[in-house]
Amino acid sequence: MPTGERGTTILARARLLENGLIRDMPAPAGQLPSFRALLKVFWPRDLPGLRLRFGGTIALLASAAAINALVPLLFAALVDRLTGAEAVAVAPAAILAGYVLLQWCSRLGNELRWMLYGPLEQRLRRQVGLKALEHLHGLSLRFHLDRRTGQIANILGNGLDGLREVLFNVVFLILPLLIEILFVAAVMLVRVAPFFALVLFCTLAVYLVVLVVGSEWLRGHQKQAASRRAAAHGEAIDSLLNYETVKYFGSEAEIARRYDESLAEVETLTVRALTFRSLTGIALVSILAVGMTAILFTALGRVQAGSMTVGDLVLVNTYLLQLIRPMERLGQLYRQIKQSLVDLELLLExxxxxxxxxDRPDARPLRPGQGEIRFEGVSFRYGEERPILTDLHFTVPAGRKVALVGPTGSGKSTVTRLLFRFYDPSAGRILVDGQDIRTVTLASLRQAIAVVPQDTVLFNQTLAYNIGFGRPDATPTEIEAAAEAAELDAFIRILPDGYATLVGERGLKLSGGEKQRVAIARAILKRPRIVILDEATSALDAATEEAVQTNLARLVQGVTSLVVAHRLSTVVDADEILVLDEGRIVERGTHGELLARGGMYAELWARQSAGEDSVPAPRSPAPSSPAE
Known part of the structure; x- marks a missing residue:
């Protein structure tokens, strides 16, 4: 699929469900994780110690299963010895002692599995969770613009829970049961009669066929319910993240109504799935009952005919009881595993x-330099029919300040996103210190650039953490120096907890000016060679803007800076001002030169100076994607 049109499968599926477009359709026929995909998860090549522990665990569980199959043999021998059906050389007390010892060994193996399971499950969960988070942060801006945070969190949480369920149920419950079935069938074949082993295998075969077919019917409903549940969870989290907006418009009832509709849909799908599950369970227990009846009545007839001993009858009955209880649970476990695999599938998708x-395979770190920026014939489009930038040519000399101004939708912010390599140009190239940014590593490029955005979103952590986020190895002294340079230290000193003050989710406990100063301090601490100011003061009042502008001037002093300007008064000191309209540079020059020219810039300046709307109506419809 072409770049830019490639859908995000999970999110798109949830949106279709949300909009009712596939409400009455079965869930998409995606495959469960392949054996190779599961092998990569449960048998990671980069963790040889974990693989060794895994192998040892399987060997121990196989031994415990073999012991479970041998225990009834001793009990049958004891019964025959006591009833005189067979002349057993070993004394009953010795047989009983061996029986008790094997029972103890079997129970010991069952208990040891918990000790083995803990480290395996926790290490796998840690590794998969870490890789998932790293992968999410590595995805492009296109994906994150379409994402719903709550939905992603739901998929991640359920996927990790599914990993745990699959590991425990398959490795620690089903695998030992299958090994035990093989041992029991072998014992029946040799010790009792081939007929019983044949009936046992036929019963298990029919049981497994019904189990698999019934579970496949069930899977479609489970997967549709899981996708809709993730979408509903995303709606709830989205409303909480936008708590203030909900309150501003008094939309609590509407939010609750939409959420209830989603939950009702989940309820219907889940009840339907549980009904299928119950019907499958009835069929499975009936199959086991028929097989058990056939084996026991045949064994009883042979005992009465004298071709089998009482001990053989006890042996057959013990094996049946020993297998049927786990087999009944196997149906439940299989359905749980299918559900867990559905959750794990969404995570793997x-x-x-x-x-x-x-990064290209041959990408190299960005070489040291002074931060010169050059755009050479750069064009960019969000799709074949949506051009945003067309043939941009400009240079920002090292240590100079260049401003981008123009109507909404003219492509100003897209220029900064291309420089930061959130996107690549459709044509042309961008150079930093003479190096095409597509040939350097993303990490080194982004390390050289600091961004002060229009809307500063902070982590729900301390002020010190948020300032130091720009450079994790920064010392407390360096963090305090950056705060002082951003004129934030006076505010922090009056706080009871100082730098340990929590800023709240998205920094909502701070004012707009305080958040901007945190962003400036963070940028100062990063020590970049290039600074991008993307509408950094447009959301502030005049008094706060004036104070923040002083901090920004200190930040960009001697540093290459690219400024996206909403208020033209903030860029009158720029070395060059580029006026964009419909993705093209229509004017360029200093503030005085552009005013003297009497073009678009002069019109913008006149409107702002007169106190009218700060930006004229765009000359073409603004794109729905963030092309600003």
């Missing part, structure tokens, strides 16, 4: 998403 922007 998420991890299979490929980023649009990646």
């Amino acid at each position: 998420l991890m299979a998403e490929t980023p649009d922007i990646t």
Whole structure:
């Protein structure tokens, strides 16, 4: 699929469900994780110690299963010895002692599995969770613009829970049961009669066929319910993240109504799935009852005919009881595993998403330099019919300040996103210190650039953490120096907890000016060679803007800076101002030169100076994607 049109499967599926477009259709026929995909998860090549522990665990569980199959043999021998049906050389007390010892060994193996399971499950969960988070952060901006945070969190959480369920149920419950079935069938074949082993195998075969077919019917409903549940969870989290907006418009009832509709849909799908599950369970227990009846009545007839001993009858009955109880649970476990695999499948699909922007195989770190920026014939489009930038040519000399101004939708912010390599140009190239940014590593490029955005979103952590986020190895002294340079230290000193003050989710406990100063301090601490100011003061009042502008001037002093300007008064000191309209540079020059020219810039300046709307109506419809 072409770059830019590649859908995000999980999110798109949830949106279709949300909009009712596939409400009455079965879930998409995606495959469960392949054996190779599961092998990569449960048998990671980069963790040889974990693989060794895994192998040892399987060997121990196989031994415990073999012991479970041998225990009834001793009990049958004891019964025959006591009833005189067979002349057993070993004394009953010795047989009983061996029986008790094997029972103890069997129970010991069952208990040891918990000790083995803990480290395996926790290490796998840690590794998969870490890789998933790293992968999500590695995905391109296109994916994250379409994402719903709550939905992604739901997929991640359920996927990790599914990993745990699959590991425990398959490795620690089903695998030992299958090994035990093989041992029991072998014992019946040799010790009792081939007929019983044949009936046992036929019963199990029919049981497994019904189990698989019934579970496949069930899977479609489970998967549709899981996708709709993730979408509903995303709606709930989305409303919480936008708590203030909900309150501003008094939309609590509407949010609750939409959420209830989603939950009602989940309820219907889940009840339907549970009904299928119950019907499948009835069929499975009936199959086991028929097989058990056939084996026991045949064994009883042979005992009465004298071709089998009482001990043989006890042996057959013990094996049946020993297998039927786990087999009944196997049906439940299989359905749980299918559900867990559905959750794990969604996580693996998420991890299979490929980023649009990646390092080339031969990418090298950005070489040291002063931060010169050059755009050479750069064009960009969000799709074949949506051009945003057309043939941009400009240079930002090292240490100079260049501003981008123009109507909404003219492509100003897209220029900064291309420089930061959130996207790659459709044509042309961008150079930093003479190096095409597509040939350097993303990490080194982004390390050289600091961004002060229009809307500063902070982590729900301390002020010190948020300032130091720009450089994790920064010392407390360096963090305090950056805060002082951003004129934030006076505010922090009056706080009871100082730098340990929590800023709240998205920094909502701070004012707009305080958040901007945190962003400036963070940028100062990063020590970049290039600074991008993307409408950094447009959301502030005049007094706060004036104070923040002083901090920004200190930040960009001697540093190459690219400024996206909403208020033209903030860029009158720029070395060059580029006026964009419909993705093209229509004017360029200093503030004085552009005013003297009497073009678009002069019109913008006149409107703002007169206190009218700060930006004229765009000359063409603004794109729905963030092309600003």
